[in-house]
Amino acid sequence: xxxxxxxxxxxxxxxxxxxxxxxxxxxxxxxxxxxxxxxxxxxxxxxxxxxxxxxxxxxxxxxxxxxxxxxxxxxxxxxxxxxxxxxxxxxxxxxxxxxxxxxxxxxxxxxxxxxxxxxxxxxxxxxxxxxxxxxxxxxxxxxxxxxxxxxxxxxxxxxxxxxxxxxxxxxxxxxxxxxxxxxxxxxxxxxxxxxxxxxxxxxxxxxxxxxxxxxxxxxxxxxxxxxxxxxxxxxxxxxxxxxxxxxxxxxxxxxxxxxxxxxxxxxxxxxxxxxxxxxxxxxxxxxxxxxxxxxxxxxxxxxxxxxxxxxxxxxxxxxxxxxxxxxxxxxxxxxxxxxxxxxxxxxxxxxxxxxxxxxxxxxxxxxxxxxxxxxxxxxxxxxxxxxxxxxxxxxxxxxxxxxxxxxxxxxxxxxxxxxxxxxxxxxx
Numbered sequence: 001x002x003x004x005x006x007x008x009x010x011x012x013x014x015x016x017x018x019x020x021x022x023x024x025x026x027x028x029x030x031x032x033x034x035x036x037x038x039x040x041x042x043x044x045x046x047x048x049x050x051x052x053x054x055x056x057x058x059x060x061x062x063x064x065x066x067x068x069x070x071x072x073x074x075x076x077x078x079x080x081x082x083x084x085x086x087x088x089x090x091x092x093x094x095x096x097x098x099x100x101x102x103x104x105x106x107x108x109x110x111x112x113x114x115x116x117x118x119x120x121x122x123x124x125x126x127x128x129x130x131x132x133x134x135x136x137x138x139x140x141x142x143x144x145x146x147x148x149x150x151x152x153x154x155x156x157x158x159x160x161x162x163x164x165x166x167x168x169x170x171x172x173x174x175x176x177x178x179x180x181x182x183x184x185x186x187x188x189x190x191x192x193x194x195x196x197x198x199x200x201x202x203x204x205x206x207x208x209x210x211x212x213x214x215x216x217x218x219x220x221x222x223x224x225x226x227x228x229x230x231x232x233x234x235x236x237x238x239x240x241x242x243x244x245x246x247x248x249x250x251x252x253x254x255x256x257x258x259x260x261x262x263x264x265x266x267x268x269x270x271x272x273x274x275x276x277x278x279x280x281x282x283x284x285x286x287x288x289x290x291x292x293x294x295x296x297x298x299x300x301x302x303x304x305x306x307x308x309x310x311x312x313x314x315x316x317x318x319x320x321x322x323x324x325x326x327x328x329x330x331x332x333x334x335x336x337x338x339x340x341x342x343x344x345x346x347x348x349x350x351x352x353x354x355x356x357x358x359x360x361x362x363x364x365x366x367x368x369x370x371x372x373x374x375x376x377x378x379x380x381x382x383x384x385x386x387x388x389x390x391x392x393x394x395x396x397x398x399x400x401x402x403x404x405x406x407x408x409x410x411x412x413x414x415x416x417x418x419x420x421x422x423x424x425x426x427x428x
Contacts, residue, residue: 001169002321003149008121008140010128010153010162019133020162023071024155027079028106030068033061034083035098051084070132072116075109082110108154119148119166128164138164146170158245174264174322180272182378184336184370185311187302191262192370194274194378202258205305208251215244259307263314271324273315274381276331276373280309327381334380340365341375 012020038049055077062068068076086098111117111130120127120135123145127135146168154163182194191199222237266273284303287296312328319326329336338346340356343363347356356372358365367375 001146001171003167004142004144004146004170004172005165005167006123006140006142006145008126008128008138008164008166010164011137011139012162016133016136017162020153020155024106024108024153025103026068026071027075027109028101028103030061030076030079031083031106032100034080035086035100038083038087051081054080054083071109072111072131074112074115078110078112081112104157107156108152110150110152112150114148117151119151121145136164142168144168144170144172156249158242159249172321174267174318176267176271176319176322176324177269179270180274180378180382181266181270182274182374182376182381183266184276184373184377185278185306185308186370187299187306189370190306191311192368192374194371194374196368196371198370199262201306202254204251204254204258208247208254209301209305211247212244212251215240215247219244255305255307256310259310259314263311263318267315267318267322267324271319271322272378272381273319273324273326274374274377275312275315275326275328276334276336276377277328278308278312278331280304283308329377329380334376336373336376336380337369339376341367341372341379 034054037054041047041049058073058076058080062076083098086095089095090097116131118129120129121138123142125139125141128138128151129135147170148166148168150167152165154165155161156163184192186192188201189198190201193199219237219240222240223231223234224237225231225233280303284300286300287293312326315326335346338348340347340358340360340363342365343358343360345358345360345363347359349356349369354369356365356367356369365372
């Protein structure tokens with residue numbers, strides 16, 4: 001059993017929508033109150049307030065504010081948990097210090113169990129029943145339906161729509177083929193496979209960029225809000241910002257649909273898929289002072305528009321559902337773009353060099369740069385010993401040359417992450 005998330009579009013009545021807006025406002029106030037409680041307590045008494053402390057204060061809080069009674073205790077606890085989670089991320093260095101949220105920025109709330117809600121559906125459309133609110137019509141389709149566990153109500157202000165994000169425990173099944181393929185991501189050709197097949201960047205990305213540019217230019221001509229100076233946004237600015245949000249949302253949905261189709265088709269044909277581990281955050285960082293900022297900004301847009309950081313996670317869970325494997329080679333020691341797929345020698349290149357010409361006189365291998373990089377990734381995944389250096393060591397043929405041995409190694413890694421005891425270490 002695995003956990004999957006399914007998103008349905010909600011169609012509340014006018015009265016139900018008013019109640020949803022009111023509940024969203026109350027959850028936002030609770031979030032800010034918990035944040036203020038933690039900050040003030042630490043400033044005054046130098047004591048840290050935890051999640052359990054604030055959870056135990058909820059009964060007294062509801063006595064002072066009776067309008068919170070209809071929201072449900074578990075939903076309120078989930079909102080308190082959000083504050084705790086924000087501080088945990090801050091202390092781990094994963095995010096900035098938690099800030100107060102305005103009602104415009106607060107998206108929704110979560111029902112952590114099935115006490116206050118029920119999904120009346122078999123995975124295709126249906127209704128969402130919420131205590132003290134009634135049944136709300138919803139539309140959507142799940143690829144694999146199972147046992148619903150949690151429900152998150154989300155409001156998208158840019159498109160003025162409500163959604164229900166439901167997690168389900170299910171057993172997804174996918175088909176896969178006997179093939180093995182490597183891939184390389186790029187800006188000109190979005191994906192290049194080791195067999196020479198190339199997938200160009202979709203046309204909707206270029207068209208969407210042009211529409212976003214035009215809408216942004218129109219937005220700059222309108223009077224934007226400035227709270228410090230007491231300037232309110234003009235009605236034309238509000239209309240323009242909604243238009244810009246709709247265009248960005250459409251492009252994002254098109255990109256997500258294209259990536260899902262591309263990765264599903266790749267998994268359907270291949271049981272072993274090899275790529276490289278990319279540091280997308282570092283690749284899309286801003287140019288340093290004095291560097292070519294405009295060129296770097298354009299490169300960052302190209303990388304993000306293709307979805308470099310989304311391909312790997314999609315292939316990971318889809319390959320696992322199909323019983324296949326998706327492996328990512330270590331980019332820094334292996335250097336797939338510089339290494340020759342025939343003799344394994346390094347040939348330095350710049351971004352202008354689009355054809356790989358091996359610098360080894362005894363080899364002289366000539367291949368498209370991206371195709372060669374995809375082949376290197378595949379060779380590394382198969383674990384062929386081609387005279388690798390210690391810094392670019394690939395798995396040996398004894399460890400993962402066959403699919404059976406690859407599966408054993410993958411399962412061992414999954415157990416170690418989950419904290420389970422390997423079968424070899426269990427008592428007999």
